[in-house]
Amino acid sequence: MIKKLFLFPVQMGWLIFSRAVTLLLLPVSGVVWLCRLVGHYPKFRIADRVVLMTKPSGFSYSIHGPDVARRMVSGEHVLFLIASWRYDFNPEVEKLWRDIKDIEVVFIPRLLFVRQLSEKGRMILPFLKPHDSMVQWLTRRFVRLVGREGVRFQSLMDLYDEMVEAHTDSTSDSKLWGKDYAIFTSYADMLMRRSVPPLRLPVDIRNDFERKFHEAWHASGYKEKPKLCCLYLRCEKPFSKIARLRNGSELSSVLPAIRLLNAAGYQVALTGDREMSPEIRQEFGGGLIDDVTINSDRNIYQLYAASEADFFMGNNGGGVTLPTSNGIPCLFIDWFPVVYGFNHSWLYFKSAIYKDGSPVPYDRVLEEHAFDFTCSFGTLSHITEEEIAEAVEFFLQDLKKMDAPDPHADVAALIPDGPFRRSGARISPAWVRRNVPEQGVPLGTGKPV
Secondary structure, three states: OOHHHHHHHHOOOHHHHHHHHHHHHHHHHHHHHHHHHHHHHHHHHHHEEEEEEOOOOOOHHHHHHHHHHHHHOOOOOOOEEEEEEOOOOOHHHHHHOOOOOOEEEEEEOOOEEEEEEEEEEEEEOOOOOHHHHHHOOOOHHHHHHHHHHHOOOHHHHHHHHHHOOOOOOHHHHHHHHHHHHHHHHHHHHHHOOOOOOOOOHHHHHHHHHHHHHHHHHHHOOOOOOEEEEEEOOOOOOOOOOOHHHHOOOOHHHHHHHHHHHHHEEEEEEEEEEOOOOHHHHHHHHHHHOOOOOOOOHHHHHHHHHHHHEEEEEOOOHHHHHHHHHHOOOOEEEEEEOOOOOOOEEEEEEEEEOOOOOEEEHHHEEEEEOOOOOOHHHHHHHOHHHHHHHHHHHHHHHHOOOOOOOOOOHHHHHHOOHHHHHHHOOOHHHHHHHHHHHHHOOOOOOOOOO
16 A cells, blocks of 8 residues: 555656657657658659558568568559667668669658666657657658659558458458458468569678678588578567567577588578577587677678578567568477468477476367467477477478478368468478377477476
């Protein structure tokens, strides 16, 4: 009671202060936003369609959104505006789109004062919701004022709605499972049906990074030209439990698999949220690298590794967007939820455990709990280092025969209709071997998520 009495005047003071500051700063932010739009006036003059991304936001959507636009729109020049800030974005993404015909991607920084309070939240002034409503209104009217006749303005969600409506199955998915799932399903289907050139950095940047990668590889005594594996390990700490369920395990769990890859001629480029310890860095040398290894810009390094890899390995997060858009073969490890998947992808799911500690049978994981995005049945555990190494062994074999029929199609058929089924994704043979009882191999016992 005493604590509540003390907090009440503090909370009231913050409410009054924050709203007053928002009212004072919004006009300033609006003027700054318009000035930044004016700086791109020539691009507005030639655009047939202008798309503004405010929400959803972040790195993944800065690739996913423009990719949807270029696959959907034929014969139109698209100007894709990204309302950005210093969090959750890679500003070098613009470079991926420089050589792509009929689409321009431009980052427009928001004028906001942001302070990270904790892992659970940030203080943002002016408030983000009224700020973004304002810039939507201002941009729409700016487009009408300076754009060519017939120019069309959309928010990113308007564009997604158009994509979902074009896929009647996804429209029904939206009613059942929510808009985010319908967007994912529509996009997975679009990747299959509408091919486009891959997203790549400019050739001078690619050549420079290729040289640096190869120098690190050869400095560790390797003779042959390396193939490249992009390793993405997700470890975000958001407030949402659902988001945490997609995190991967520690880098140490992947080390046996990395040794296998090095022996097979693959250089592994670490991306995502995990860092290398000095001991790991010393042991692997140029066999396992990051931006520190080659003394490069971290943002460009991450884009190069994800867009130029011979294959991608990693968890379910923003890092999968670029390789899946480019059609790079993917081995997804510690994957959740089950129903998601992409073309040219092999999935090794997290271990599912009931609340009483017993393992969830494989058929119930695939069928009954495929849409269980909140893990209501109990908990998940990370797969073990042995399981990851075994998944890599099988995947390297499958890379040599990617067009061969799926030997475990009968098991995959248990997964209900959705992105996994529609994209032609496969279950890792290593997962089937360990989790389907007739295979005779005991379940893995990884660490809880």
